[in-house]
Amino acid sequence: MIPHVLNVVLFLPLIGAAAVMLARRSDSAARWTGVVFSLLTFVLSLELFFGYDANNPAMQFVEKVSWIPALNVSYHVGLDGISMLLVVLTTFITPIVLISSWSSITKNVPLYIAMMLILETAMIGVFSSLDIFLFYVFWEMILIPMYFIIGIWGGKNRIYATVKFFIYTMVGSLLMLIAIIWLGYYASTMPGGEFTTDITMLFDIAPTIPLGIQGWMFAAFALSFLIKVPAFPLHTWLPDAHVEAPTGGSVILAGVLLKMGTYGLIRFNLQLFPQASLEFASFLSVLGVVGIIYGALVSMVQKDVKKLVAYSSVSHMGFILLGLFGVTVTGLQGGLIQMVNHGLSTGALFLIVGMIYDRRHTRMIEEFGGLARQIPIFATFFMIVTLSSIGLPGLNGFVGEFLILLGSFQSDVLGSPWYVVFAASGVVFAAVYMLWMYQRVVFGVSRNPENEKLSDLSIREIGLLLPVVLFIVWIGVYPSTFLDKTESSVQRVVEKLEKVQRGEYLTTSVSEQ
C-alpha cells in the first residue's frame, strides 16, 4: 500500500503540468515529461484498482482535510467501485492521448501537454470528490483547458465550437451551483444541522427533501449532467466540438469528459434525490432512447468520418442513460461498463480517424476506399474497434449493451418493454452505419490516387492501439474482472432507490405539506 495514494494520483499530473511549463526547454522534452508523468500516474492508479476492496461498499482511500471552516467545506476525496473504475479509465487514456499527439501537435507543445495534464487532474478530481464544493471546483476546472485545447489546436471553425461548448457547459453548471448551495442550506435547516457540502452527509439528508423542491434540485443537477453526457436534445455542442478538436482533444472528450455527465447522474441525481429520480426515470429513459435512435439516424447520413463517430457517441451515451434510469443492478452495471467501453472504443475510433487524417488531411468518406490493400494493419485495428463499437459478441460493446437492455427489461421503474424494443433497434442501426462507413473507407476501389501512397501504422501508433484493443477483448471475454469491483457499490445505490420505492425511506411528499 502506498500511503495517500489517491492524493498522489490526483495531484501528480498537476505537478507534471507545472514541470512541463517550467522546463519548457524543447518540445520533445515537454512531450517526454508529459508522458512520464501520465504513465507514472497510471501505474500508481493501478494501486487503486488492485487495492480496492470489492466487498466493501463504503468509500475507500478516503482523505479528509478541513478547508474552509466558515462554510464547513473540506477537502474530502475517496472512491467507491463506480468512481474507481472511471479514475483508472482516465489515467489509462491520458498517456495514450499524449503519445498520440506526438507528431500531430507541433504548435506550442508545452502548453498542450500542460493543458492535458491539468485536465487529467480535474477529471480525477471530479470522479473522486466527496464534497460538492470541491466537485464543482474540479468540474469547472475542466472548462479552461478544454477551451484552449479546442481553441488553439483545433480545426477551421474552432472558435465557434469553443464558444458553443463553453456556453452550453457553463449554463448547465451554473444552475447546478444554485442547487448545490440550496442543498447546503437545506442541510442547515435540519435539526442540529449546519451548512454542509459533504456528500456523505448529504446522502442521508437530501432524500428527505420534499418532493417539490427535490424535483427542482434534481432538474438543476440533471440539466448540467445531461448537457455533458450529452443527451438529446442538448447534444448539439458535441459534434462541433468533436469535429474541431484535435485528435487528443476528441479522445479525451469522448473517452472521459462525457462520462462525467453519466457519473454525475449516478453519484448525485440517483443518490441524492432518489424520489425525484424515480419520478423522472421514465422521462430520462425516453430521452436516452430518443438519443439512441436519433444519434444512429444522423450518423448514417454523415460524410465526415469524425462527425459520424461524434454522432455515434450521442447514440451510445443514450444507451448508458437508459441503463442508469432503469434503476436495476444489472442495468446500472451495464451502464457503468458501457461507460468504460465507450471510452475505449470511441476513443480508439477517434485515434484511428486522427491517424488517417494525419496522412491524408481529410476525413471525408468519399475520399477513401480500398485502404485494406494499402494499409492492412490499420484496416485490422479499424475493424476490431468498429466491431466493438457495434457490439459484436466477444467484444466489450456487447457486454455493456446486453446488460443495459436486460436491466431495462427487468426494470420495475420503467415497467414497459417498449424502451428495450426501441433501444434494440439502435443496435441494428449501429451495425448499419458503422459497417457501411467501414466498407466505404476500407474496401472497394480507391477513389483518390493519394490513397495509393499511404504508409501503414508506425510502431508508436500500433503501441497506442494495442492496449486499447487488449481491454476491448478482455472486457468482451471476461468482464467480471471489472464488474466484480463495482457490484457492491452499485447494489448500494439500487437498494436505496428500491427502499424509497417501497416507501421505507423517511420523506415528506408534497401532498402532506
Place this chain on the structure above:
Amino acid sequence: MSSELIVFLILAAVGVLSGILMITRPNPVNSALFLILNFMALAGLYITLHAQFVAIIQILVYAGAIMVLVLFVIMLLNLEDEEPLREQMSKRHYGSLLVALLALVLIVQVIGWNSGGTLETMREQSPHALRIGTVEHIGSVLFTEHVYPFELTSILLLAAIVGAIVMAKKRFP
C-alpha cells in the same frame, strides 16, 4: 388692518409686478434689473416671516452675486437690445404650460391647507419656529451641532474652485 399686513401687501405687489415686468421687458438688461427688484421684495417677505438669515442670503447671493454675474454675461455678449423675445407656440410650450398649471394647483392647495394659519397662530403654536430663522440661531447651530459639515463645505468649495480653474485653464497659458 395691521401694519404687518400692509407691509406684506406692498412687498407682494412689488414682487408680482417686478416678476411680470421681468418676463415682458424686451431688453435683457431691464429684465435682469427687475429680477433684482423681485429678489429684494422676496427678501422683504422673508424678514416679515422672521427669517433674517434667508433674507440676507437672498440679497447677498442672488441679488448680489448671481445677478451681477448674469448682468456681466449679458453685457459681455453685447446683445442687441430689440431682439424679439416673443416666440411661436410650439409643442414644448404646451409642456411648460402644463408644468405651470401644476405649480398653480400646488400653490392653491398649499394655501388652502394652511388658510387658518396666520403669523399669530404660528407664534402661539411653536415659539421655536420664530427663532429658527435668526442669524443668531443659525450661527450657533452652524458652529456647534453642524460644525463638521460646515468645515467640510469649505473643503468642498476649495475642491470646486480649484477644479473649475483646472478645467478652464488653457493648455498653454
Place this chain on the structure above:
Amino acid sequence: MIEIIFESIPSFWPEITLSLTFVISMIVEFIVGGKGKKSTGMTTGLIVLLGFTVTILQMPFQDLEPRLLFGTMITLDPFAAFFKYLIVAAGIIVIVFSMQSHEVRRQETVGEFFCFIAAMTFGMFLMAGASNLLMIYLSIELVSLSSYILAGFSKKLKRSGEAALKYVLFGGAASGVMLYGMSLLYGLTGALDIYSIQSTLAAGMVVDVHDWSFVVLMLSIIMILVGFGYKISAVPFHFWTPDVYEGAPVSVTAYLSVASKAAGFAVMVRFFYVAFFDSVLDLGKWGSLPLVDWNMIIALLSVLTMTLGNVVAIWQDNLKRMLAYSSIAHAGYIMMGLVVMSDLGLTAMLAYFVIYFFMNLGAFYIVMSVADRIGSEHIDDYRGLGKRAPVIGVGFSIFLVSLTGLPPLAGFIGKWMLFSAVIEAHYIWLAVIGVLNSAISLYYYARVFRNMYLREPLNGDESPITFSPLVIVITILFIIPNIIFGVYFGPLISYAQRSVELFLQ
C-alpha cells in the same frame, strides 16, 4: 458641544490626515508647480501617496467600538472601517497606476490630478461613515465633484470632455433629486441624523399609512434611491457610466469602478439598514415602510442592472467600455446582497468587494498598460497578445475568468457567497437570473481571451511586446490574491463576517 468635538478628534485621525493631504498637496502644487517643470506633478503624487500611507497605517490603531462622532454626523464601526481600508488601498494603487500612465503624465496639470484623488478619497471616507443626511449629501458631493474633474482630465481627448460634461449633468440632476428627497424626509421626521429618523419612523408618530404623508415618505425614499443608484451606477441611473468610464483616464476609471462604487454601497447600506429598521414592533429591516416590498424593488433593480450591463457589454469593442458595462453588471450582483440585507448578505457584499477590488483593478491595469504600450483599447488590437506578451496575457485571462466567477479563482468565491445569501433567503429566482447572467458575461469575457490566444494578430505582427519589469511585477501582485482567495478564502470570509457589525441605536 466643544467637548464632543474634542472627544471625536482622536477617532478621526485618518480623515484629518486625508484632508491635510489634500490641502498640503494643493499648496505644494501651487508653490512648486508651474510651466515646464515635469517633475512637480510627481512630487505632489508622492505627497499624496505618503498621506495615504500614513492614513492606512493609522487605521489599525483605531478603536472600532461602534460609536458616533461629532454628535451624530459620522459613525465609526467595523463596517465603516472595512470600506475605508478598501478605499484607501484602492487610492494607493490608483496613485501608483497614474504615476505610470502616459495618459495622465502627459497632462499639464498632473499635480492637481493627485490633489483631486486625495479629495475624492477623503470624501469616500466620509461616505463610508456618514450617518446624517447632511453628511451623506456633502460627502457624496465632494466625491462627485472631484470625480467630474478627474473624468475630464485628459483635455486633449474630445471624449474626455464629453464624459465630464455628461457626468456633471447626470450627477447634478441625481444629487438634486436626492437632496429634494432628503428635504422631504427631513420635513416629515424633523431629523437629519438617520438614528433619529429611525426612532421617529419606528414609533409611527409621523407617518400614517392612510394619509398623504405616507406617499410623501415613499416618494422621498425613491428620490434618495435615485441619488444612491447614480453613485453605484445601477440601472436605470447608469447612463453616464459607459461614457465616463471610456473617456476618463484608465486609472480614474479603475478608481471610480471600485472605490466610488464601494463607498456608494457603504452609504446606501447604512442608510437603508438603519433608517427604516423597526425596533418597536420588531418588524426588522424596512419595517417602518409597510405596504411596499422594498426587497422586491431592490431585487428588480439588481436584475435590471446585471442583465443590462451584461447584455450590452457583448457588443462593446472598446475594452474600457466593455469593462464599464461589466462593472455595471457587477453592481447588479452586489445588489443581490442588499436585497436580503441579512448578515450573510452583507458578508457576501463585503467579501465580494474585496475580490472585485483585485480582479477589476487588475483588469483595468492591464488595459492601461497595454494602451500605453500599443496605443489602443480596441479588442482587435489584443489579437495574439497571449503570445506576444505572455505574462500580461495570462494575467488578463486570470482577471477576466475571475470576473466571470469560475473556480478556482477568487471571483467564484464572491459569487458563491452572494448566491448563498439569496438562496438562504429563498430568492431562488434571483439566484437563477444571477447565474444566467454569469453565463452571458462569460461570452464577452471569453471574446477577449479568444482574441489573445486563439486568433492571429491583425497585421501578422508576432513580435513580442515588452513591458517594463515594474508592470510585470504589479500584474503578478494582482494575480496572487485572485488565486489565493480562490482556494483559501476562510480568513477573508471571517474578516467580512466581523465587519458587518453596523452601529444601531
